Amino acid sequence: MKLQTSIPLFKQTNNLINYESNILLLGSCFVENIGEKLAYFKFNNKVNPFGILFHPKAIEKLIEKSLSLAYYSENEVFFHNEQWHCFDVHSKLSNPSKDNLLEHLNDSINSSCHQLKKATHIVITLGTAWVYSFLENNNTVANCHKIEQKYFDKKLLSVNAIVASLQNIIKLITTVNKKASVIFTVSPIRHVKDGFIENTQSKAHLISAIHEVIKAQLLTENNQLYYFPSYEIMMDELRDYRFYAEDMIHPSQTAINYIWEAFKYVWISEKAVKTMENVDAIQKGLQHKPFNPNSEAHKKFLQKLESKKQALSKSFPHMSF
Template sequence: MKLQTQIPLKVAENTIDYNSKVFLMGSCFVENIGEKLQYFKFQNLVNPFGIIFHPVAMEHLLDRVVKERFFTVDDIFYLNERWQCFEVHSEMGNSSKEAFLDHLNTSLEALKAFLQEASHVVITLGTAWGYRHMEQGKIVANCHKVPQKCFQKELMEVNALSLSLKRTTSLLLSLNPEIEIIFTVSPVRHIKDGFVENQLSKAHLIAAVHQIITGEKRLHCFPSYEIMMDELRDYRFYAEDMLHPNETAVKYIWKKFQDVWIDHESLPIMKEVEKVQNGLQHRPFNRESEEYKKFQLKLQQKIVYLSSTYPHIQF
């Protein structure tokens, strides 16, 4: 695959290694990166409140987490036989009010504890288009199939986005001053807003991110969207829906992320982890053969070595 244009990238100073703890939040592309981190057994936590697309919705949720404003019955509602909350994804919903609130608040406590020890936060911004609940007057994370008439759709301007992102970073740094915050704009196209509207949205997000990271030591931008648009500018890199990056594109962007953000000394460990992952997927013709027993013994030795060196690594 020969590429005509490659975006210049600089290796980060405070990279991610096997002692790092990475929190990932935002649109569905952040889960692709999270899956790679999980596959290679880095310590990570991905979207404990589900996928969230809008920067302001992320800010509101992190404000609640950092300040420990626990969810109450006033924050939830019952619709289609399930309890839901406008601040989280529909997958969090539950038919039991008590179980739902317990899950929300347990997740809140767990996330705050993780952030206090985290080394890196990756925030993937999905869209600048938001849905403001008319009665509550705030941007929601998910509409939960509430009638459209209850919302006002709006495009957030660059300065307003910048202020929201600044508040988000201030919240995170107030909880953990040593944290590295990496912003990226999702390469997934939101064409339900329209092709032109999607481009406008992405442009607003990119401009807002670059406004806030300039001159800031712990704020960074990784160009996921730009790589997809400029280096992978062909439909063969998209899934069947022509909106999401396919596995080839995800691997390509992950390799770029790895080159910038994964510690060089962690690469040999990643290779050993991958060998174990491949070994666990191996299906022998004869499980009773001596060859397979030797294979299993070597595999177990690798697992023991990795787990003894890094206790969080479990297969």
């Protein structure tokens, strides 16, 4: 008896991820889950230099600012609750010092510009189609920084508006990097604060827009855009609350591991998988807690571990443990 549905997965044949790849991940907090896995296995990757970005307009704006090197100035930050903030970025960048915030923002512009130009893979995870506009200037914000909602106008981006935003993102990327594979995915994390029905409507707009954009590029035979079904895996294969964290909203670690294995199957080369096994052995060795740190057996274990680290670092200079 079959008790679970399965999402069909197909191994990619073009531009698979390996240890020579440069990976940039942008978007909602789910992209950070994948980024943590890539970091654990010592891939060359960068995750959300501006912090978590939930909607496509926020990602579009920061890609545009980065590639045009449009640095932030004092009139683009503000003071609230004893911290300096910027409406374009996540609150993790907020800082008690205005100068430190501006320095961090502009360093992120430089690093993002560099990464967008050299990336072999760009993973973009969209979380919501609901956006907030600051009433004072009608600018769409990436984060409200706990300012009262009465100062914002909330609206749902239409499918057409999302399509336009994604097309501009792709256009911006291809002006500096025509070889990168852009992998879109929709975060399985439900934005229930918007409402259950509203969250479903939001995800539907995101999914529809992504597939319209991918369908359009297929017609031009410029196959650099892809969709990975993380949302569908969570909703259809893992449709049980045992796969959720205690908040019943975010995926549990088991679910994250499951979706990661699916991503690995689709996107990571067989050669890289073998290297991942060696990295995993080293990572587990580093976490090992000996009963007797001064024993000869443990000293030999450390020597073997160091030899393995040096061998990998020699083959892949970007790796450090």
